[in-house]
Amino acid sequence: MPYGDRVDREALRTRLDTATADLDPPLAVVDLDAFDRNADDLVRRAAGRPVRVASKSIRCRTLLERVLRRDGFAGVLSYALPEALWLHGVWAGTDLADTDLLVAYPTADRAALRALAADDHAREHIAVMVDSVAHLDFIDIALGPDHPPVRVCVDLDVSWRPVFGDRRVHIGAQRSPLFDVAEAAALAARVRARRGFRLVGLMGYEGQIAGLGDAPVGNPLLGALRRVLRRGSVPELVRRRAAAVEAITRGGPLDYVNGGGTGSIEETGSDESVTEFAAGSGLIGPALFDNYRAFTPDPAVLFALPVVRRPGPGVATVFSGGYTASGPANRLRLPSPHLPAGLSLIGTEGAGEVQTPVTGPAADALAVGDRVWFRHAKAGELAERFTGYHVLEADRITGIAPTYRGEARAFG
Template sequence: MSAARVRLDTATKHLDAPLAVVDLDAFDQNAADLARRAAGRPIRVASKSIRCRYLLERVLRQPGFAGVMAYALPEALWLTEAWAGTDLAGTDILVAYPTVDHTALRALAANEAARRSVSIVIDSAEHLDLVDAALGADHPEIRICIELDVSWRPVLGRDIVHLGARRSPVFTPRQAAVLARAVTARPGFRLVGVMGYEGQIAGIGDAPAGRSLRAPVLRWVQERSARELARRRTAAVRAITDHVELEFVNGGGTGSIETTGMDSSVTEVAAGSGLIGPTLFDNYRRFSPAPAVLFALPVVRRPSRRVATVFGGGYIASGPAGADRLPSPHLPAGLRLRDIEGAGEVQTPVVGRAADELRVGDRVWWRHTKAGELAERFTEYHVIEDDRVSRAVPTYRGEGRCFG
């Protein structure tokens, strides 16, 4: 039995599975590596990849990290309230996805402390109209961040190809300047930032396992996309700052910290998944995060000598449906899912050489494909320090919070 499996099993032997753990040594190691890769640029922590207040607070207190990239306005308001009166009071929080939540907007307008530290993202004047409709014409000043479309749109023959996430319609520097003027001309709004997530670089590993022919194509695309984006983003920021002084320009993600950092127009980078080390980030050349969050499922059946069945397991990650969205058996090594069944709603069979030795009551340790979504399955993470569980900390779910 491997030392890693012995450590996990021994540390959690007093707990019943299913359970989830965070290896604090690995988490801190990943944080230090992200800060190293950022080379002095502050890292805004993407909360959707964490979804655990204890872990957010821990990393925000480490060198190199400043601010939160939240995914919902109610979440940002909750964090602001939770951190009031602590050393994290006033933490800069960017809600990086547009909100149409009238109740949350009214709560933001009524909360002076939140209005000083929370910014909401927009990508059209329609978002400003919605805020006015929710709050009335004379609402207090709301901090605004413009999101740029930082995908790559090369021309192939007669066609324009869109490579990247479908997010903002603001693509050109001129479009960015027009929207910036719209914000600054409207009472009740203050433009403070610009952001853009280059998913075609940050979210796709450039060394995909078992796909040696695809790797050089990916690198070619990503290198050219990064060069085009640096020019266009710089021009867009320059066009915006002709009208207003910005507090921040945010870019990147865990997978693109180095290339994003080469863009002189960017003042900070975003990262979150690199703290957790899910399987989606196994396929990069430049970095290799340690698996910091794992979950254990108990063996409940032995249908045959070469098959062991665990309880639960159907924790499928978001994104394009495919095998790479399934959870992966991690320990003991040598297990795999059955193609015909995959990960089940209440039971999951595993096969492989290690399955022969599993017994009812044993544990199989797993990794999730994406960083934050596991926290929607568990109400708490058991924190492993050295070789023992030091405490249990609630996830967002464990604190009764579900932000979508």
Template sequence: MPDETLRARLDAATKQLEAPLAIVDLDAFDRNADDLVRRAAGRPIRIASKSVRVRHLIERVLRKDGFAGVMAYSLPEALWLAHGWAGGDLADVDILVAYPTVDHTALRELAADDHARGLVTIMVDSVAHLDIVDAALGTGHPEIRVCLELDVAWRPVFGRDIAHVGTRRSPVFTPAQARALATEIRDRSGFRLVGLMGYEGQIAGLGDQPAGKPLMGAVLRWMQDRSAHELAARRAEAVHEIKKVADLEFVNGGGTGSIETTGFDQSVTEVAAGSGLVGPTLFDNYRRFTPAPAVLFALPVVRKPRKRTATLFSGGYIASGPAGKDRTPTPYLPTGLSLIATEGAGEVQTPVNGRAAKDLRVGDRVWLRHTKAGELAERFTEYHVLTGDRVTATVPTYRGEGQCFG
């Protein structure tokens, strides 16, 4: 339960600013960064940029010990970051694009930029992705760095795709399939295989202690434990097989929710994390860690239709993923407010109910948290930086810099 003194601090610090607004509590953000480094236990952390989407904050983290590299979510984003850092102290930051690209324009830009081409690695999981590059660039194109993605979901029925627990990503599941694709990449002119990546979403993205659901928590922990042990053996074998045909610079694994279990796998050389910096509600239900809510947004009260109801302006900031209550924003301060089931968070208004609504007046603010870390930055052009009790800076989000990468 948040301390109500926090609300007074937030309101006082932002009283000259118009709501809706978003803030990043820099003290909480830095504590979260330090906790990620502690949990990684010596492995470098590659920042998942989609969970931040604010260049100022990404740069701040990259300058901290324990963090190295960026995991971008699109090739145009990776190129934009690389160009922005060229000539500065972050000029040599390597950038892994976490999802395959079919963007011919961005591929041509990558091929034409010697500096970016030495830093940016694109993702592949099939020969079709190599064909896309060749189609965009023609034959005899400069060498493109590529990373092979391994499907690291759990298939409990003898490893067969009868039951698939995890995200649907790469078609490469077995070590033999990984070696076969690695061989194709090695033998294909214009490509260099430098990495292997696997995101265990069934561990990293599912809280193992859901509130009020102890039985579900026990089932999740059982599944995650078995999945982690199966994966450690399979990924290590895949790395062994790939190294027979190519030298790997890195093996990336994990996410904010799986840093500890990913760390058991000695074949992994680095972990990815981003949401743990922000502390969205999606990460409230883990036993191993508790990130502080570092990014909050405020909506103004614009109506009081009844004593225990306050209507807020805007607020329909629904998170991606399976549609459901756990994807809606959560009223945070004052405590004791909840969304109305029949309306939820709306495009132009969000009514909230609860005892605390009695004391709210038109013009007051309600502070909320988003379900996912980076998606709030798609709704705001800027974050106000709170240091202690004062707003000390205002920094643009990707949107605020005129960038939208999907």
């Protein structure tokens, strides 16, 4: 059921405004009830296979720890080696000390590699990503000869490359150069044959499915085109990834085969070679994830901005708000007014660094000091704007969950 059909927006606004009445915006809130519902839904969709939490979409240690302690979740898909080292260090001596951390992107951080090599326990629980011999060479140069074994995962490109006429088209993220089964198997063999490395996994992120909603709000034609893309892409990538796993495991077993994202768990699940899913945005429920048919997460993190001006009829201006998401520079990357219902950004200004005007039927009822609640377009990036999320449990604020920024950590 679409989010808007199952949630009383005005009741939610009253709940948020009442719970935060003693706090001054700008502020951000994490609704733990919504967060937990989203976690339950990811486990349901994963249908028995574990979900590795994508930390890039969370960037809040309190929330990472909360979800990792739930059944159905295992391991972290980290986005930077220094981040993985930090998480491993702060979890030492806790029940999360043995959490498996896979760094999703190749690293060129020599200091972090040296820290990894120097920590026996970290090396047993952190794996770095490689997609070429150049990555192995870089690690060797950074660590010197005879370095201790570094766990690595091979990144398989699972984009779709259909042929139209006499032209092959690349549909998906520009990630790994390893597209063919033989290329992936050859690199895996090179890793196994090379001193100082241990192959533990294979990863394939199908961004053309996981990151593109198949039911974009207000654009049924685009949704139809994306569903065609899914129907064409999924069978090809399932065959190719399964063949790559078969070829690689002839040389020895893998600890895991990681696939998917929040937006593609059902499709990725049709590939029996995948042993675990990666997901994180589905826990937060950002605005871009309103555009899928198979699931609709609840917005678990929202931020409030105060009305500071009433420049004219039908317009209210809030302080700050220019929290633009990464990706193609378009309106879909802008934060969206959520509460009260019936507000939208103004096309000539969008979301501004120091002020953001909103317009619509609800604007005339807003007074200076009132709050407008927004949703960010993407999940984890809001954490770069706030030092902490105020924790909403039931109808009251029970504390603050520091973001990475609030713990003086920045990894990108």
